[in-house]
Amino acid sequence: MSAPLTSLDRPNSYIGRSVPRPNAKRLLAGRGRYISDIRLPRMLYAAFLRSPYAHAKIVAINVEQAGALEGVHLVAVGADLAKICTPWIGTLDHFKGMTSAPQLPLPLDRVVWAGQAVVAVVADSRAIAEDALELIEIDYEELPLVVDIDGARDPGGPLVNPDSVNNVCFRSQLDSGAVDEAFAHAAHVVEEELSFGRHTAVTLEPRAIVADYDPAVGALTVHHATQTPYQFQDLYSRHYGIPEARVRVIATDIGGSFGMKLHVYHEDMAVVGLSILLGRPVKYVADRIESFVSDIHARDHRVHARMALDAKGEILAMDVVDLTAIGAFSTYPRTSVVEGNQVIRLMGAPYRFKNYRAALEVIFQNKVQTSQYRAVGHPIACAVTERLVDMAAAKLGLDPFAIRARNVIADDAYPQTSPTGYRFEALSHQVCLKRLHEMMDYDTLRAEQAELRKRGIHRGIGIAAFVEITNPSPAFYGVGGARISSQDGAILSLTPSGEVRCLISVTEQGQGTEAIISQIVADQLGVAQEHVKVITGDTEVTPHGGATWACRGAGIGGETALQATRALKRNILEIAALILQEQPSSLDIIDGEVVDAVTRNQRMPISEIARIAYFRSDTLPPGTQAQLTVSHHFAPQGYPFAFTNGIQGCSLEVDVETGFIKVLKHFIVEDCGRVINPMLVDEQLRGGIVQGLGAALFEECRYSETGQLVNGSLADYLVPMPMEMPDIVIGHVETPTADTELGAKGVGEAGTAAASACVLNAVNDALVPFDATINSIPITPTKVLKALKRF
Amino acid sequence: MNGSDETLLDDVDETVRVRFIVNGRKVACEVAPRETLVDCLRNALELTGTHAGCEMGACGACLVQLDGRAVHACLMFAVQADGAKIDTIEGLTESGAIADLQAEFHRRNALQCGFCTPGMLVNAHELLTQIARPSREEIRDALSGNYCRCTGYEAIIDAIDAVAKARSEEGGAT
Ligand code: FES
Numbered sequence A: 001m002s003a004p005l006t007s008l009d010r011p012n013s014y015i016g017r018s019v020p021r022p023n024a025k026r027l028l029a030g031r032g033r034y035i036s037d038i039r040l041p042r043m044l045y046a047a048f049l050r051s052p053y054a055h056a057k058i059v060a061i062n063v064e065q066a067g068a069l070e071g072v073h074l075v076a077v078g079a080d081l082a083k084i085c086t087p088w089i090g091t092l093d094h095f096k097g098m099t100s101a102p103q104l105p106l107p108l109d110r111v112v113w114a115g116q117a118v119v120a121v122v123a124d125s126r127a128i129a130e131d132a133l134e135l136i137e138i139d140y141e142e143l144p145l146v147v148d149i150d151g152a153r154d155p156g157g158p159l160v161n162p163d164s165v166n167n168v169c170f171r172s173q174l175d176s177g178a179v180d181e182a183f184a185h186a187a188h189v190v191e192e193e194l195s196f197g198r199h200t201a202v203t204l205e206p207r208a209i210v211a212d213y214d215p216a217v218g219a220l221t222v223h224h225a226t227q228t229p230y231q232f233q234d235l236y237s238r239h240y241g242i243p244e245a246r247v248r249v250i251a252t253d254i255g256g257s258f259g260m261k262l263h264v265y266h267e268d269m270a271v272v273g274l275s276i277l278l279g280r281p282v283k284y285v286a287d288r289i290e291s292f293v294s295d296i297h298a299r300d301h302r303v304h305a306r307m308a309l310d311a312k313g314e315i316l317a318m319d320v321v322d323l324t325a326i327g328a329f330s331t332y333p334r335t336s337v338v339e340g341n342q343v344i345r346l347m348g349a350p351y352r353f354k355n356y357r358a359a360l361e362v363i364f365q366n367k368v369q370t371s372q373y374r375a376v377g378h379p380i381a382c383a384v385t386e387r388l389v390d391m392a393a394a395k396l397g398l399d400p401f402a403i404r405a406r407n408v409i410a411d412d413a414y415p416q417t418s419p420t421g422y423r424f425e426a427l428s429h430q431v432c433l434k435r436l437h438e439m440m441d442y443d444t445l446r447a448e449q450a451e452l453r454k455r456g457i458h459r460g461i462g463i464a465a466f467v468e469i470t471n472p473s474p475a476f477y478g479v480g481g482a483r484i485s486s487q488d489g490a491i492l493s494l495t496p497s498g499e500v501r502c503l504i505s506v507t508e509q510g511q512g513t514e515a516i517i518s519q520i521v522a523d524q525l526g527v528a529q530e531h532v533k534v535i536t537g538d539t540e541v542t543p544h545g546g547a548t549w550a551c552r553g554a555g556i557g558g559e560t561a562l563q564a565t566r567a568l569k570r571n572i573l574e575i576a577a578l579i580l581q582e583q584p585s586s587l588d589i590i591d592g593e594v595v596d597a598v599t600r601n602q603r604m605p606i607s608e609i610a611r612i613a614y615f616r617s618d619t620l621p622p623g624t625q626a627q628l629t630v631s632h633h634f635a636p637q638g639y640p641f642a643f644t645n646g647i648q649g650c651s652l653e654v655d656v657e658t659g660f661i662k663v664l665k666h667f668i669v670e671d672c673g674r675v676i677n678p679m680l681v682d683e684q685l686r687g688g689i690v691q692g693l694g695a696a697l698f699e700e701c702r703y704s705e706t707g708q709l710v711n712g713s714l715a716d717y718l719v720p721m722p723m724e725m726p727d728i729v730i731g732h733v734e735t736p737t738a739d740t741e742l743g744a745k746g747v748g749e750a751g752t753a754a755a756s757a758c759v760l761n762a763v764n765d766a767l768v769p770f771d772a773t774i775n776s777i778p779i780t781p782t783k784v785l786k787a788l789k790r791f
Numbered sequence B: 001m002n003g004s005d006e007t008l009l010d011d012v013d014e015t016v017r018v019r020f021i022v023n024g025r026k027v028a029c030e031v032a033p034r035e036t037l038v039d040c041l042r043n044a045l046e047l048t049g050t051h052a053g054c055e056m057g058a059c060g061a062c063l064v065q066l067d068g069r070a071v072h073a074c075l076m077f078a079v080q081a082d083g084a085k086i087d088t089i090e091g092l093t094e095s096g097a098i099a100d101l102q103a104e105f106h107r108r109n110a111l112q113c114g115f116c117t118p119g120m121l122v123n124a125h126e127l128l129t130q131i132a133r134p135s136r137e138e139i140r141d142a143l144s145g146n147y148c149r150c151t152g153y154e155a156i157i158d159a160i161d162a163v164a165k166a167r168s169e170e171g172g173a174t
């Protein structure tokens, strides 16, 4: 890494600077252009009739009256769309033995969760389409169903998919060996079973899509509220048989995504089909209830885990069984087993131990699918590990900081391979641990806790170390046969007036992708940031790439932009050298001016180079072809993932009379490598932590025995609101990855990764005087009172 | 279904002419009685800055000013607003009434996806007209009907706090 990248005092040095996001001004003025805002000429609106049953046979559907309603253009059932859309199967090749039933936009003869879309109506307005839904009659024959994990694993119980022999989607095992011996020789063993409820993303803008098929040219344009336009270009092309170059997916402003908006949803596939059938634009925006019953949910794990330690409190081994229920299908194209896979692989990640064994069982049930949502698997692996570490500390009479200090992998001991098979390039647990201790003013907090306890006020302090997976390589999905890119692309041009336009494949959902890309380009080229325009989210315009998921925007997208900019700079300086009769190496660019590399004296503005190259190429030496547009792609190499790390701390108060928990303050020390924009990193951390706190304390998709989601509204499903959320103190450590020039790793999931673990430990810490423990998430007041035997 | 729905549907079809002063301009439109104000603003008037996140008064994305007070445009039928003066995020932006709030939100990155932001701004504007110098606790309390999934709220609280300070210093009050 060359020194200028960090020197913030030279002109146009933007890497490391907290500059505001240029595109945020539009959003603040109410001038966002979300997919839900889009209205096209001749556009129609879709609505879906959903199954009231979690498992039922469709005996007959009568759509006659609905179809006759004025303003209705089309009523489509499963068979109508099956004629034009090929089915999809949510499995990946590298998950050996994995199964999942084929899926279609609308079911043909059986529904498998309550809320599944069964019939689509397209009408002049959403209201008319909904009126028509009320005129549709469906005869169902209810079938036996499975709702909970145990029911689904019962050998004689009902099958979610009658063609299979059981409800198992996938089983996997990891074993580094000698686990039983380690436990046999351990001085201490701690053991716990922890359960994690289902929760969901609850993006403020629900899923939204406008599909526009033009039969005259056989081309499909889809305005889609998604993180991954290229993935959907490929999917729409393949499943509807439209050549890829004739499918355009546009994802402009997106009102939140968090992993939820990158899966294939039945309604979205249906809307594309409806537009093809009608040859007109069709819009569908989920309402909030539809979001709750049809967006992916996440988590839903039950983990049994043991940890063995020696007499000094050093961790020797872990033994884990993770059971997770994923709904009726595995999602496509990323599958629903990635979460469980990451749970068993991230266990114990911060710690130095050798012997590890894990079993994963992923099972089907009659509920909506679970899949990747912010910090996939991390919160579960982290909560289980960190709870066991705290239990061990209690057993050994050690302070939570002390036991972690004794066990984290030393900062100078890298590279390291975890017993679960992950390769860590360089992490910074020791320095993070120390920083957190200072930031929390830990000793004062402990003294205060002891003092308050005497007065009947019960505070708890919890800490949790984490490792986050970022910058995924092709090893993530590509090797499993999914057409999901790990590379990204950028096309960078110097415009005739000397400004810069950057088309890039990483997308923006509010993280600040466009801002950091413009910072990197401006920094590397030597121009003012306001002269760089970044364009994202349109497959027809931007080059193919993975886009934004799994924390790859800065690490992979940023590196792509950096390398593209260096290539453009070389080209500009070559032309400048011809004009100025110098060697390119003796020139540089500062503030949009070509300067002498040594003296920094101005030679000519780059706008002049652009003018000459575009309009007066006749004045350039014969044979010169100026290349003021460069196209560049970058795929990660070296380590398969850029792991990041950090540690969180939480101080909270438990009201032992009511069971209510008030988070007083939350802390995080985090290492995401090179920080491009500290303000944006901080806000990613805060947003992520609040999502984690929501999961820890409030959020749960609750089902009845008959498989009905009983809290599918924002009044019943509790999300964190400003009043319940604490201020969050942030500290940074920077360990850049050596795999890229930029050195950036991801940060979007770090906050969510450890927040629930922290809260779990803090609540249990508060309950120590009562000899009560909590072992499930979310930690609701009822659970607290039950643990206290007051309910 | 039964055959008696026809009369029902006829009622639904019937539209009513309503008039408002939206963002300082007189407008008239035909709305169905069942149409909410947020739908009318977004669809008929093409003012898409007002968002719908829950359509049940829980998230605050749809807040607009109605006769000077912040109201949920999802909880009101358009016909109920007949004759009212309505200011949406677009109008508040053009008039400059919330320019300082917007600048402070921008400076502190108090928004990510921006979907909650118009509602946040309308609510913050309302709060600062009621209480000149709210405490952080009061700000958090006032925003407790505004859901944001992206930010973690703290930057929003900071921004409102800073504007309250700046405004009252300008006015010489504390
Ligand atoms: S849409 Fe009105 S409060 Fe949520």
Ligand code: FES
Pocket: A204, A255, A256, A510, B111, B112, B113, B114, B115, B116, B117, B147, B148, B149, B150, B151
């Ligand atoms: S910024 Fe996305 S919901 Fe608030």
